Amino acid sequence: MPPIRTKSSRNLVEQEGRILLAIQAIQKQEIGAVRAAARVFDVPESTLRTRLKGSTNRAETRANGHKLTEIEEESLKKWILSMDSRGAPPRPSIVRRMANLLLAARGSTPTTSVGQNWVANFVKRHPELSSRFSRRYDYQRAKCEDPKIIYEWFNLVQKTILQYGIDPDDIYNFDETGFAMGLIATAKIVTRAEYYGRRVLLQPGNRAWVTTIECINASGWALPPCVIFKGKVYIESWFDGRPEDWRFEVSPNGWTSDEIGLRWLEKLFIPSNSSRTKGKYRLLILDGHGSHLTAEFDRICEKNDIIAICMPPHSSHLLQPLDISCFAVLKRAYSRLIESKMRARINHIDKLDFLEAYPSARIEAFKSETIKNSFAAAGLMPYNPD
Structure with missing residues (x-):
């Protein structure tokens, strides 16, 4: 049943119609004076x-x-609808941040911002949107539901490639991996036959954390890495003699952050592959980590014709080329190099030791054939959802 208008609302509508007629009469010079038009x-x-x-x-x-x-x-x-279709529906705080970015883009001073409840009212104004709680996705349940979710994700990837005409050589995967600089990964060893259980392997001892951001291309090449050390101050002397195209960052805990992710995108990813791009659009496949598809990150991607797609939760071991092969090879190679230093009586691994070992480990991990096989194993290139 349609709403019934009150008498006052009908009067306001009628008055607005008379005001418009009066304005029209004055503009056409049918009535010369404003007072006369108001009276008529x-x-x-x-x-x-x-x-x-x-x-x-x-x-x-x-x-x-x-x-x-x-x-x-x-x-x-x-x-918001675009983010949702790419597997990364934004939280209200992210929507609020994007709204503030739109306000800041006006360039007015002082810069205004939206309030705490603005997102809830915004959603109410748009029936296409809805606020609801996300569902916890338990790993055991994920194993049962994977086939359906993964098939839908492959359909999304194929639809995106066809919609934007993305060349196979313009498909990328990026992620970060972490190292405790002085710890060796678990490895197969030879020991006494009568011993049961896992043997203890001596470690050099330094547990300081370092994170590396790596990105690979489906045609078989890797972008320069971004290395993030634990620290408060960036010291240039740490990186003397290192490759000029590598990027180095510091963070309080050695982990990545929203700001580091943005700088990686702007300062490393976009400049490193712009000259090698074959089509207009690039496809960037990533997991749902908080520092990856933020509002600012997605905005920069949109400005540079980069289409970012998130993988479903608990699926990187099946869908992410870096996780399927490259990172495992990288960590094994790094562990062997650190173990050789331990045999040389080096009992403490510092940043300089890491930077000496890591380039050699990268050469072994990011061979062209290994990268291509990783994309093939993930079913992305060539496209094979089965």
Whole structure:
């Protein structure tokens, strides 16, 4: 049943119609004086004068609480739907951050921002959107549901490639992996036959954490890495003599962060492959880590014709080329190099020792054939969802 309009609302609508007729009559010079037009069309003279100066009808004026224009809200809605279709529906805090980015892009001072409850009201204004709790995705359940979810993800990848005309040589996968610099990975050893259980293997001892961001291309080549050390101050002397195209960062815990992920995208990924891009668009496959597909990250991707797609949760061991092969080879190679240092009576591995060993481990891990086999094993190139 349609809503019943009250008498006051009907009067306002009728008055607005008379105001528009009065404005039209004055503009066409059918009536010369504003006072006369107000009397003829039975509208308040002060309201008519205000409207002639350019003010809009209050009923049509956008509420102050909206903050964004209709065009900005429409673009934000499309971004949310795009993120959802790529397997990364944003949290309300991420939507709020993107709204603040749109406000900041206006360049006005002081910069305004949306409030704590703005996202909830925004969702109410757009019936295409809905707020709901995410579902916990337990690993044991994931093993049962994988076939259906993975098949849907492969359909998304194929649809994206066809929609944007992405060349097979413009498909990338990136992720980070971590090292405790002085710890050796588990390895097969030869020991006494009568001993049961796992033998203890001596370690050099330094457990300081270092993270590396790696990215590979489906045609069989790897981008330069980004190495993140634990520290508060960036010291240039640590990296003397290192490859110039490598990127180095520091963070309080040696892990990646939103800011480091953005700098990697802008300073390393985009410049490193721009000259090798064959088509207009590039496809970047990544997992759902918090520092990966943030609002700022996705915005930079959109500006540079990069289509980012997130893998389903608990599926990187099946779908991510880096996890399937490259990282395992990388860690085994690094462990062998650290073990050789231990045999040479080096009992403490520091940043310089890591930077000496890591390039050799990368050469072994990121061979062209290994990278191509990783994409093939993931079913991405050649495309094989089965």
